[in-house]
Amino acid sequence: MHLVAYDTRRMSLEHAILVSLAEQPASGYDLTRRFDKSIGFFWTATHQQIYRVLARMDADGLITGKRHSGGGVRPDRTVYRLTGAGQIRLTEWTREPTAETTQRSEFAVKVRAMPFGDRSAIVADIRRQRAAHAAQLDYYLADEQRHFPDPARLSGDELPVWLVLRGGIRQERGYVEWCDEMLAALDGEMTTATSKLARSTPTREKV
Amino acid sequence: MHLVAYDTRRMSLEHAILVSLAEQPASGYDLTRRFDKSIGFFWTATHQQIYRVLARMDADGLITGKRHSGGGVRPDRTVYRLTGAGQIRLTEWTREPTAETTQRSEFAVKVRAMPFGDRSAIVADIRRQRAAHAAQLDYYLADEQRHFPDPARLSGDELPVWLVLRGGIRQERGYVEWCDEMLAALDGEMTTATSKLARSTPTREKV
DNA sequence: TTTGTCATGTAAGTTGTTACATGATTGG
DNA sequence: CCAATCATGTAACAACTTACATGACAAA
Structure with a gap:
């Protein structure tokens, strides 16, 4: 002890x-x-x-x-x-009040490194991140469908689990949208032409 | 070496x-x-x-x-x-592709602890988190106004900095909205009556 | 006079990651 | 036979945090 x-x-x-x-x-x-x-x-x-x-x-x-x-x-x-x-x-x-902690993001640091590194590699990385977070979003959404089909009628024990899942859904969705915003801005900057907007529908489903 | x-x-x-x-x-x-x-x-x-x-x-x-x-x-x-x-x-x-890392959130874990701990303390904590993230959002928005009034005309060096800031804005906004969703759900659950809906407009925010 | 800023560091601890290990069982 | 799963661990290291220390100067 x-x-x-x-x-x-x-x-x-x-x-x-x-x-x-x-x-x-x-x-x-x-x-x-x-x-x-x-x-x-x-x-x-x-x-x-x-x-x-x-x-x-x-x-x-x-x-x-x-x-x-x-x-x-x-x-x-x-x-x-x-x-x-x-x-x-x-x-x-x-x-206890929960302490504020900075959400560390190596990815964000890498985006800032763009003027000093390999720009196209970073753009590829943004696409990779988007795909990964879209997949995670799909997973969360499927989980919500399966376990919480009727959120209005959740018990006191289930409600917090659902709320945390909602946080995950919001986070992943926000991440995907952020990636889309970056790709649109970088695309527009590079081509000056019609931006092939990244599809905003999550790709993978299931489980 | x-x-x-x-x-x-x-x-x-x-x-x-x-x-x-x-x-x-x-x-x-x-x-x-x-x-x-x-x-x-x-x-x-x-x-x-x-x-x-x-x-x-x-x-x-x-x-x-x-x-x-x-x-x-x-x-x-x-x-x-x-x-x-x-x-x-x-x-x-x-x-290098950026590795996926789980965003650790002690706060999310605490929300899940609701059935086993002090429920009203956790609700108070949610309000505290909301306030903190709303303040951070305000800070970011002010920063954007000051340094990037015309995002369409950013140089290659400035663009990544703005994009990262956009990510911060999205993250904080998402966090605030998540807190509002939780407060609304928990409020509704407790009172069963007319839910005094948590104001869903950030307090100190412009835009 | 005390506090705050500038500027750099040591020491000690906790937390998190990676590599390696054991030994049995089940499925292909 | 080989790989995967079950179940638990040791060892070594890398990363991060907290406390403490120094010494000058400026402002309240």
Whole structure:
């Protein structure tokens, strides 16, 4: 137990794990998969990081692990759940105002590098970014269709999940539109002619 | 000189510094102030980080520093500029496709924590976030008015700066709208009665 | 007199990434 | 047989943050 005064400004992965375990107890492996989707769209983590933080949270008494035998068939797994202290910690955290953090964007820095680098390569990169974010937007929209067909009637537990998804949808849509704006401006600048406007319909569907 | 094969997947601060020094030579202190605004809206760094990376880049031959005496009045300062190798490195980097990175959002995680924490505190936090992002949006819009009154006639050097600013404007506007959507949904859920709709017009905003 | 700006740094810690490792089982 | 999945870990490093330090000068 190393209970120096709890610093709320860090340990965001710990908070994400607290939320995820509050939703449903899980093993490190389970959490790793959750961080590949769902909550992972807003906070990523590798399994190495997750196991390290789980060990610390266990030592701090925020969670408890229970070993489940794999029955000889599968490897043993340790399923963690929140302790009372963990629930308190989670509630306390929700009472803290969230710090403003700059959204770092290497891509934005690269766009600014245009006068000093390879212009056409950067334009190609913008198209690549657009495609990737359009795909992610499609994914989110399909997810919304499947899980939240009637947003007006969501329960208190479901509503926040939907709202976060809405944020993802807005973000991806904004990103795609930004790319289109850049391509239009750069196209217009290069050709001076009719701008072949990038199609604004997302390309990929499904899942 | 530690010239192991250059790993393009990291060292984003190095790239941001390359861009900033390409725009204009600067001391560590100058860069620190630039990272408080302008390029700093898309990549932040503290002075400790900057001095450390400057030292490494100098050792790697990407930049050279020239000591300027403060004339007894001010402290000496070391002004850095790109070397030929630095310019090449910068150009090479612009040829790399930018990796997709998840935009981490502690705030989104906190919204999802609503069923397990202090609901009204989180609603207050949403309002706080909205205010902060509305203020940032105002700042960007004012910046656009001042520096880019006629976007149609931008030079090749100015255009990318404006495009990045456009991205910032879109992002902040999207964030504000998302907060409004959440507040409307949560308001409606709590009162069941006439929803006192959160004003969907940004408060201090022109345009 | 105290605060703020200029200008640069050291030290120590936390967080995040990458590479590597183990060992069993299931599906093609 | 080979690849993928399940499940957990160690080691090393890179990136980022926070605290602390120095010393001059200018303005309140």
